[in-house]
Amino acid sequence: MADITFVMISVFTVGCAIASLELRSLIYGSISLMGSLLGIAFFFLLLDSPFVAMFQVAVYVGSIAVLILFTVMLVKRELIFNKIEDPKRKYAGLVLMLVLITGMGSVIIDSGLKSVDTNTTPIDFGEIGEDFLTYYWPALIIMALILSSSITGALVLARREDIENEQHSD
Amino acid sequence: MNNTLIDFVIVSITLLSIGIYGLAVKRNAIRMLFAIEIIINAANLNLISFARFLPHSGGQTLALFSIAIAAAEVAVGLSLIIVAYRMYQNVDIAEFRSLKG
Numbered sequence: 001m002a003d004i005t006f007v008m009i010s011v012f013t014v015g016c017a018i019a020s021l022e023l024r025s026l027i028y029g030s031i032s033l034m035g036s037l038l039g040i041a042f043f044f045l046l047l048d049s050p051f052v053a054m055f056q057v058a059v060y061v062g063s064i065a066v067l068i069l070f071t072v073m074l075v076k077r078e079l080i081f082n083k084i085e086d087p088k089r090k091y092a093g094l095v096l097m098l099v100l101i102t103g104m105g106s107v108i109i110d111s112g113l114k115s116v117d118t119n120t121t122p123i124d125f126g127e128i129g130e131d132f133l134t135y136y137w138p139a140l141i142i143m144a145l146i147l148s149s150s151i152t153g154a155l156v157l158a159r160r161e162d163i164e165n166e167q168h169s170d
Numbered sequence: 171m172n173n174t175l176i177d178f179v180i181v182s183i184t185l186l187s188i189g190i191y192g193l194a195v196k197r198n199a200i201r202m203l204f205a206i207e208i209i210i211n212a213a214n215l216n217l218i219s220f221a222r223f224l225p226h227s228g229g230q231t232l233a234l235f236s237i238a239i240a241a242a243e244v245a246v247g248l249s250l251i252i253v254a255y256r257m258y259q260n261v262d263i264a265e266f267r268s269l270k271g
């Protein structure tokens with residue numbers, strides 16, 4: 001049976017996720033998305049994975065949420081406060097969501113997951129570091145290359161050539 | 171620990187469904203990015219919970235890779251949204267029509 005901490009964190013996470021999609025203002029939406037990501041980090045702490053939780057806080061709550069906030073601020077004011085959606089699609093989406101939750105939930109509840117043993121010892125994060133430097137080192141290098149190329153790609157995409165040409169002509 | 175694996179998996183399924191609802195209903199490109207983030211986090215929660223209960227360190231390692239790749243995806247996605255906003259002065263995906271035949 002789940003304890004009270006788990007219930008509180010799950011209500012917070014799911015509530016913030018719904019709020020991030022349904023709040024009228026995109027700024028409040030991105031702040032509640034931040035809350036949802038923080039809730040996931042608390043789940044990681046509950047699951048005895050403090051290293052991944054700290055990584056989640058640093059990368060998601062620290063950088064991605066700030067990046068999203070700055071992008072929202074670049075957009076026109078009336079686009080931030082206007083909801084763009086079709087009402088017909090909304091009801092279809094709600095039905096799809098409920099069907100997914102009940103369908104997948106009933107499959108999971110009927111499966112053998114209930115019998116998984118919960119009294120195992122947690123993994124030490126030294127083991128993760130060892131994994132990174134031994135078995136997964138090619139993947140680590142490829143990930144570094146992907147990250148640097150994606151940052152370069154993002155910079156090239158968002159560059160404004162008209163402003164650059166003006167500065168050169170001055 | 172009082173919580174069982176199935177509790178975490180159910181929270182993960184709920185988040186996944188909310189994310190799919192967002193992708194299906196919203197037409198604002200930034201909101202769709204929010205929905206994608208929620209789905210990625212649901213997947214990460216699943217990875218970490220299975221890694222805790224099996225137990226195996228592979229799940230945590232994979233979750234770290236997944237978080238890093240998600241960061242790259244958000245950077246590129248947001249810059250694409252900015253470029254599209256500059257072209258169409260809008261973030262409504264129904265307005266992005268240049269690829270339409």
